[in-house]
Amino acid sequence: MERKEIEEKVKAFLIDELEVDEEKIAPDALLKEDIGIDSLDFVDIVVIVERTFGFKIKPEEMGGVKTLSDFCDYIQSKLGDK
Structure with missing residues (x-):
């Protein structure tokens, strides 16, 4: 899965499921x-x-995950392990 797709999915669930304001992302x-x-x-x-x-x-x-970018890096690294 490409990085852009990961970022889009993360953004979508933050907005839809956790009701985060889009401008904060x-x-x-x-x-x-x-x-x-x-x-x-x-x-x-x-x-x-x-x-x-x-x-x-x-x-x-998740210890080093502080920013949204770190979180997407983490997901990308886990998907690469598959």
């Missing part, structure tokens, strides 16, 4: 501070990513 946006992702949202994200991309998120692998 930018590659360098901080997930917690700028977008407002909290621990309850993260649980939803795990389910959505599993359903959308077909892999399980391991919390220990």
Whole structure:
């Protein structure tokens, strides 16, 4: 899956499922501070990513994920492992 497609899917579920304002979504946006992702949202994200991309998120692998771009990098790396 190409990076642009990953970014579009992530943006779509942030807007549709988590009701994030579209103007807050930018590659360098901080997930917690700028977008407002909290621990309850993260649980939803795990389910959505599993359903959308077909892999399980391991919390220990998310330590370095701070921005939306980092999150898309993480998804892209996991899809490359398949």
